[in-house]
Amino acid sequence: GESVGLHLPTLSVQEGDNSIINCAYSNSASDYFIWYKQESGKGPQFIIDIRSNMDKRQGQRVTVLLNKTVKHLSLQIAATQPGDSAVYFCAEKKSGTYKYIFGTGTRLKVLA
């Protein structure tokens, strides 16, 4: 399949370890944030979202942390599995607007 991002920052983790992917967002007025996972040859797939009135949200094996003071978002993946290998994008949105603004992405490589 085609590679989503040949020159993206890459995070390599051992299978079973925890992964932390970071993202700096651009607009202090953004109040909704999403993490997407994109596998080669596929469209972005929703992982987890968070609204600005929260600073942490947990899903199944994933946690998103939001620090509005420094405009920083992180995605934590517990017990990383080979199927987690993909490119991860954060996206931000402001209420009343129509577009999502995507970050540049991070490639996650899970080592067996």
Next chain:
Amino acid sequence: DAGVTQSPTHLIKTRGQHVTLRCSPISGHKSVSWYQQVLGQGPQFIFQYYEKEERGRGNFPDRFSARQFPNYSSELNVNALLLGDSALYLCASSPGPTANTEAFFGQGTRLTVV
């Protein structure tokens, strides 16, 4: 339930030609957005359509146009193709134009301009 469907999946065009890409949103979703994803970058917003009207436009030239049909499906048209238009074109559907909910993406159309 069918997700967002896009056609074709791959396309090769020559510089100067015109291309039409198609998208069917999730049933019940009335908003369709188009994004361009160049290799190595995140998706960039092109258009949003809601109830057949353009609600938003990104920083793209007038060679890019789109429309939405009564059944909420959408077409993206690009005229006078340039090499730099080579990218993955993604369609996303959502219930409304500005709702703070996830956008559901299709698998994309890979356009190569030669």
